[in-house]
Structures are given as C-alpha cells and as structure tokens.
Amino acid sequence: MIWNTLQLALREIRRNLLRSFLTILGIVIGVAAVITMVTLGNGATKSISDQVSSLGSNLLMVRPGQRMGPGGSAGAPMFKIADVQAIAAQVSGVKAVAPETRKSASVVVGSRNWSTVATGGTRDYFTAAGWTLSSGRIFTEAEERGGKAVCVIGSTIQRELFGGGDPLGEMMRVADFSCQVIGVLASKGQSAFGSDQDDVVIMPIRTVQRRLTGNQDVRTILVSADDGVSTDTVKARVEKLLRERRKIGENEDDNFNVLDTKQIAQALSSTTRVMTTLLGAVAAVSLLVGGIGIMNIMLVSVTERTREIGIRLAIGALEHEVLLQFLIEAVVLSSLGGLVGVALATGASLGLSSLMNIPYLFNPGINVMSFGISALIGVVFGFFPARRAARLDPIDALRHE
Amino acid sequence: MTGTAPPLIELAGITKTYGSGQAAFQALRGVDLRIEAGEFVAVMGPSGSGKSTVMNILGCLDTPSSGSYRFQGVHVETMDRNQRALLRRHFLGFVFQGFNLLGRTSALENVELPLLYRGEGVASRHAAARKALAQVGLDGWEDHTPAELSGGQQQRVAIARAIVTNPTVLLADEPTGNLDTVRSREIMELLTELNRQHGITVLMVTHEPDMAEYASRQVHFVDGRVAHDHQQPARTDGA
Known part of the structure; x- marks a missing residue:
C-alpha cells in the first residue's frame, strides 16, 4: 500500500x-x-x-594599565626588568617568564626595505611566546646581557628582504643601526586578529631598549605556566606579587592587567x-x-x-x-x-x-x-x-x- | 446468497434535490428501476432530464436525497464515502465522454491505475493491463501517451482501464460524444462485445438514437422520471 x-x-x-x-x-x-x-x-x-593557541600555550600576558587596548595603559607605570626577575624568582609553577617590548621600525637589506615591528625579548621569550626556529640559533646569554645587535627574523621578513634565500650571517639595517641575522623563526601564520605573526624581528630586549625605544620599559611580561598547573593559579600569584611590588592598597584597583590567552580563545x-x-x-x-x-x-x-x-x-x-x-x-x-x-x-x-x-x-x-x-x-x-x-x-x- | 438472487441493481423511489429553499432544483422525482445482470441499457433523454444524475447515483459517485438503491441486494444509499469508493473499486468500471486519461502517462500506466489501488504487484498489473489493452485492440500501443493517440484510441484505453478489474458493471457516460461516426461505431461494437462475450452489464448514457440501438434496453428520462422503458431486439454487428 x-x-x-x-x-x-x-x-x-x-x-x-x-x-x-x-x-x-x-x-x-x-x-x-x-x-x-x-x-x-x-x-x-x-x-x-x-x-590563539599558536600564541603560546598556558600563556599569561601581563600589561600595565587597567584594561587592554590603546590608552589603557595611560598613567600606569611601566614594568621594568626587575619585575620580570621577581616573577621568575618568587612565583612557583612557572615554566618561563619573559619581557617584551616593541617598536615599529623599518628594516633594509640592500635595495629592499620593509616596515615591521622590532620586538625585544630574552631567551625565555621564545619559549613563552611559543616560537620555534626553522634555522639558525637564538641569541646567547652573553649577547642578551650585552645588548648585541643580533636578530632572529620571521619568515615574512626572510621572504620580503632576502627573497626567500638564506639570511643567516647577513647584515640587516634596523632603523639606524645594523644587526646580524642569526636565526629564522618557523612560520605561525595569521593571528586570530588577522595580522601576520611572521612579520617580526626579535632582538635582545636590551638592544631594543638602548637603540630603539630609548628607555628601560618593558611593555608586556609573558608568563608561561608549567604543564599541569592551572593558569588561574599562576595568574592569582602574579597578580598578588605585582600588587605588592607596585604598592597597590587593599581597596585600590589594579593598575595592570593579566590576560589569559585561554580567555581570548x-x-x-x-x-x-x-x-x-x-x-x-x-x-x-x-x-x-x-x-x-x-x-x-x-x-x-x-x-x-x-x-x-x-x-x-x-x-x-x-x-x-x-x-x-x-x-x-x-x-x-x-x-x-x-x-x-x-x-x-x-x-x-x-x-x-x-x-x-x-x-x-x-x-x-x-x-x-x-x-x-x-x-x-x-x-x-x-x-x-x-x-x-x-x-x-x-x-x-x-x-x- | 440463498434463494432467488436479487436483481443486480434496484432503484426505488429515488429523488435528488440540488440546493435548498427557493433555489432548490429537483433533478429526480421518484425513479424506480431494476437492472438485471447481463443487460445493456441505454439511458436516454433531453438535457436536464436527470439522466446524468441517475448515472452518478448508479455509479455510486453521488447519493440520492431519498429512496433506496440496492446493489446485489445491498443498500448503497446508507454507505459512507469510503464504502462507496470500495464498491466502485471492486464492481464498477467507468468510461467518460472526455476519456479522462492521465496526461503524460503511458497507456499501460493508465490502464493499470485501478490495479495499483487494489494493491496488486507489478507483474500481475502489467499482465492484466496488457491483456485489457489487447482486448480493446491496442496491442503495441502500450507505451504511447494520450497525446500520441487518436480520440478513438484514447477511448479504447479508457475502456481498457474500466475493464482491467473485471467489473460487474461498466458505466459509460456519452462514450461516443467526442468521436466521429466511424469511431463511435467501433466503440459501440466493443461495448457490445464486452457485454455479450464477457457478460459485463453495461449502462450507457447517450442522446444519440443510433448509439442507443446497440443496447438491449432503452430507458428514457423526462423531467426526472422514467418516461418509457423498453427492451429491443439485439442489433447485429456492422449493420
């Protein structure tokens, strides 16, 4: 039927x-x-x-100011290297702590030039930010301490300035000084916000402070939590320590913010x-x-x-x-x-x-x-x-x- | 059944009124009619005489306003819509003036349609439909759609569809109304043959006396009543 x-x-x-x-x-x-x-x-x-997970896993980003974004840091004191050292020494459950400071700069090789962001960091910065190398090396402790003109470049810089050729050992002009390329980063691709993460030059933080920004400020502190340690716990410890160091009273609001990449995700x-x-x-x-x-x-x-x-x-x-x-x-x-x-x-x-x-x-x-x-x-x-x-x-x- | 078999069809005091109040129109005003199995009845009369109404009632498509209609002794006038549909499915076959075939559908599919509603399988449906088409002289035309057939052939397909279920009664409403004389004769000879060879009772509405000549009995309607009703000698084919 x-x-x-x-x-x-x-x-x-x-x-x-x-x-x-x-x-x-x-x-x-x-x-x-x-x-x-x-x-x-x-x-x-x-x-x-x-x-977002390519930003680095279990990553906290600590910035001055009450909120993220432009103007958010107005009036709040910047971090110094000492804050980074304090977190590394006093907060447990932390895999890596690294300072970061940035300054946009034009980079030139021969007749080619490119506008990028020069990023100052430490050796731990690579771990915290989740960067790996595709070739070369990162800077040594001595180079870091001495603020030497060495740099590790992203794949976009390699492509734009070196035409994809081998840049290791080559000299590259950054703003008004020249530095030696010692490493190339493995590509991360686009960020969650649509920007090109590989358009980057990483140098020892002291080099950037001395030659580009002209101050001792650390714009961001990256804190990477140990595997198996909750980022919430680490975040609470970092906040407590920083409140003490920045002498923030009981009833006052933080003048810095700690962003958990998990939250962004x-x-x-x-x-x-x-x-x-x-x-x-x-x-x-x-x-x-x-x-x-x-x-x-x-x-x-x-x-x-x-x-x-x-x-x-x-x-x-x-x-x-x-x-x-x-x-x-x-x-x-x-x-x-x-x-x-x-x-x-x-x-x-x-x-x-x-x-x-x-x-x-x-x-x-x-x-x-x-x-x-x-x-x-x-x-x-x-x-x-x-x-x-x-x-x-x-x-x-x-x-x- | 026991004793003397009741007549195939028995109408008693059938009336049919359309509309109500001032606008009421009485199409049938008391019709008594007995039809025995094996008859070939021509229902005649001027338009408005009630001949189509009585055919609709006989075909269980319509119900009388009053009176009784017994089919093989069973009261039809009290049946509901679905019971009447089942009666049509198992006992009646219809042939219309306008052929009423399904367009864009092959002759074979048209003919097997009633069997589909009977729930028969594909093989037996096809076999029965082919046999019925052969019976009306349309071997080899199974795959043609109505648009590819002449009027006479379409009416033959319609007849095949009506007889494929081996009905007791074949109701034909002006079956030759849309056909020329030669085709009309062919159709009438086919109906006569079905009546004589296969014992199918044929009830046919017509207003053409020539066509009525083929029937064994003529019933004339005037103003909703049977005016006269007479048997006539069977006509021989091809006169």
Whole structure:
C-alpha cells in the first residue's frame, strides 16, 4: 500500500520534472545555506582557536594599565626588568617568564626595505611566546646581557628582504643601526586578529631598549605556566606579587592587567559561535520560505490536477489514499530537495573553506538535522494541500476544466 | 446468497434535490428501476432530464436525497464515502465522454491505475493491463501517451482501464460524444462485445438514437422520471 503510493508519487514527480525541480529549489537553497553557514562557522571557530593557541600555550600576558587596548595603559607605570626577575624568582609553577617590548621600525637589506615591528625579548621569550626556529640559533646569554645587535627574523621578513634565500650571517639595517641575522623563526601564520605573526624581528630586549625605544620599559611580561598547573593559579600569584611590588592598597584597583590567552580563545570562539548561530538562523528562515514554496506549488498542483483526482476517486481511490499520495509526493519532493541541498552544501563548504583558508569540518549533526527538517517540512506543508485533494467531490472534480 | 438472487441493481423511489429553499432544483422525482445482470441499457433523454444524475447515483459517485438503491441486494444509499469508493473499486468500471486519461502517462500506466489501488504487484498489473489493452485492440500501443493517440484510441484505453478489474458493471457516460461516426461505431461494437462475450452489464448514457440501438434496453428520462422503458431486439454487428 505505502509502496504503491510511493510509486504513484514518484511517477507524478517524474511526469513533471521541471515543476518538481522548481518546487524543491527553495528547500535545496535553504538546506544548503543552513549546512554551509554552520559548517563554515565551525571551521572559523576551529581556525581561531588554533590561532590563539599558536600564541603560546598556558600563556599569561601581563600589561600595565587597567584594561587592554590603546590608552589603557595611560598613567600606569611601566614594568621594568626587575619585575620580570621577581616573577621568575618568587612565583612557583612557572615554566618561563619573559619581557617584551616593541617598536615599529623599518628594516633594509640592500635595495629592499620593509616596515615591521622590532620586538625585544630574552631567551625565555621564545619559549613563552611559543616560537620555534626553522634555522639558525637564538641569541646567547652573553649577547642578551650585552645588548648585541643580533636578530632572529620571521619568515615574512626572510621572504620580503632576502627573497626567500638564506639570511643567516647577513647584515640587516634596523632603523639606524645594523644587526646580524642569526636565526629564522618557523612560520605561525595569521593571528586570530588577522595580522601576520611572521612579520617580526626579535632582538635582545636590551638592544631594543638602548637603540630603539630609548628607555628601560618593558611593555608586556609573558608568563608561561608549567604543564599541569592551572593558569588561574599562576595568574592569582602574579597578580598578588605585582600588587605588592607596585604598592597597590587593599581597596585600590589594579593598575595592570593579566590576560589569559585561554580567555581570548573563549571570547573569540563564543563570538564566532554567536555568528554561526545567527547565520544559521537566517538560513533557517530561507528553509521555511522553501517549505511555503512547496505548499504553494502543491496547492496549485491540486487545483491543476483536480480532474485527475476525480478520475482516481471514480476508479475507487479512498480518501486516505489520495491524502497519502499527495503527502508522500510533498515529502519525497522535500526530502529530495534536502538530499540535493546536503550535496550542494558539501561542495560549497569544501570550496568556500579552502577559499577562506579555514578547516572543513564535516558536521553529521547539522546534515542529518537539516535533512530531517526538510522531510518534516514536506509533511507539514504538504498536509493542507493533500487534505484538500482528498476531500474533493468526485463528480465536481471530474467536471473540473 | 440463498434463494432467488436479487436483481443486480434496484432503484426505488429515488429523488435528488440540488440546493435548498427557493433555489432548490429537483433533478429526480421518484425513479424506480431494476437492472438485471447481463443487460445493456441505454439511458436516454433531453438535457436536464436527470439522466446524468441517475448515472452518478448508479455509479455510486453521488447519493440520492431519498429512496433506496440496492446493489446485489445491498443498500448503497446508507454507505459512507469510503464504502462507496470500495464498491466502485471492486464492481464498477467507468468510461467518460472526455476519456479522462492521465496526461503524460503511458497507456499501460493508465490502464493499470485501478490495479495499483487494489494493491496488486507489478507483474500481475502489467499482465492484466496488457491483456485489457489487447482486448480493446491496442496491442503495441502500450507505451504511447494520450497525446500520441487518436480520440478513438484514447477511448479504447479508457475502456481498457474500466475493464482491467473485471467489473460487474461498466458505466459509460456519452462514450461516443467526442468521436466521429466511424469511431463511435467501433466503440459501440466493443461495448457490445464486452457485454455479450464477457457478460459485463453495461449502462450507457447517450442522446444519440443510433448509439442507443446497440443496447438491449432503452430507458428514457423526462423531467426526472422514467418516461418509457423498453427492451429491443439485439442489433447485429456492422449493420
């Protein structure tokens, strides 16, 4: 019975191929949109959390001022090297502590020049910030202490100034002094904020302070927690120590802030999750519109096929058989639309994710759900036209022109 | 069944009123009619005489306002919509003036449609449909759609569809109304053959006396009543 009705429905769909295609177009687009949006959203979330973890694992970033961002440090005293040494000596559960100071500078090799950020750090800076070398070495303790003009460059600098050739041992002008390239960093790619992390020159902090910034300030202290030690614990210890050192009273607010990269990751991925949900919801509206399209076409089809329904009723089709036939037609159509939509979404997600440079994450849940919803739409929006067809009076239906 | 078999069809005091109040129109004003199995009845009369209404009631497509309709002794007038549909499915076959075939559907698929509703399997459906098409002289035309067939051929497909279920009664509403004389004769000969060779009772509405000549009995309607009803000698083919 169901099988026969299914055959009838399939025969009907085949009989009106173009109309069937147009009917399901709305569902196809709706399903494809929902799946593509959610898949791309998940990929973006994944790529952002990957990028944040490339900042360094278990990393705390300590900065002067109450909040992050421009102007946030106004009036608050800068850190000095002594603060870094104090954290290293007095806070337990810390793998590496490193100062960081930055100054934008133009770098020149031969006739090529490039504008970049000169970063001053210590040997521990590489550990804390999660940098590894692709070739060469980092500076020695002696070079660090002596503020020697040596530098480790990012892959972007290597590409732009050395044309991808071997830069080790070469001299490079940074602002108004020249320094020797001793190492090249392994590429990290884009940051979560869209900037190029490989566009960097790392030198001993003393070199940067003496030759570029002209002061003893440390702009950021990077604190990397030991494996197995919670960043929250380390964060609390660092805060306590710094409050003492900066002589902040019991009821005063901190004049520095400690940022946990885990928090950045969470904040960013919750933002992208909201975006994903929002885009998914917009796409779901198009799925609903697709459903109304199906109802519309099915209603037209019932009117158009009134005489046919009359014939079916005259030769002995029961009310529920006609109902079932139209309902199955609607469900088969919308499920077909769902299937085509899933296929289209897979193609679109693969293409767009490689275009947008984010990973493609197949999400079985959203595929199954979208397909299920498309079938459900067939039932819901197919029922009304089907009932109308089944309730036709056979004589009127046969007389219908 | 026991004792004397009841007549195939028995109408008693059938009335049918359309609308209500001032606008009420009485299409049938008390029709009594008995039809025995194996008859070939031509229902005639001017338009508005109630002949189509009585055919709809006989075909269980419509219900009378009052009176009783017994089919093989069973009361039909009290049946609900689905019971009447089942009666049509198992005992009746329909042929219409406008053929009423499904468009863009092959002759074979059109003919096997009633069997689909009976829940028969593909193989037996195909076999029965081919046999019915052969019976109406359309071997080799199975895959043609109605648009590819002439009017006469379309009506043959419609007849094949009506007889594929081996019905007890074949109801034909102006079956030759859309056909020329030669095709009309062919269709009438086919109906006559089905009636004589296969014992199918044929009820046919027509307003053409020529066509009514083929029937074994003519029932004339005037103003919603049977005006006269007479048997006639069977006509020989190809006169």
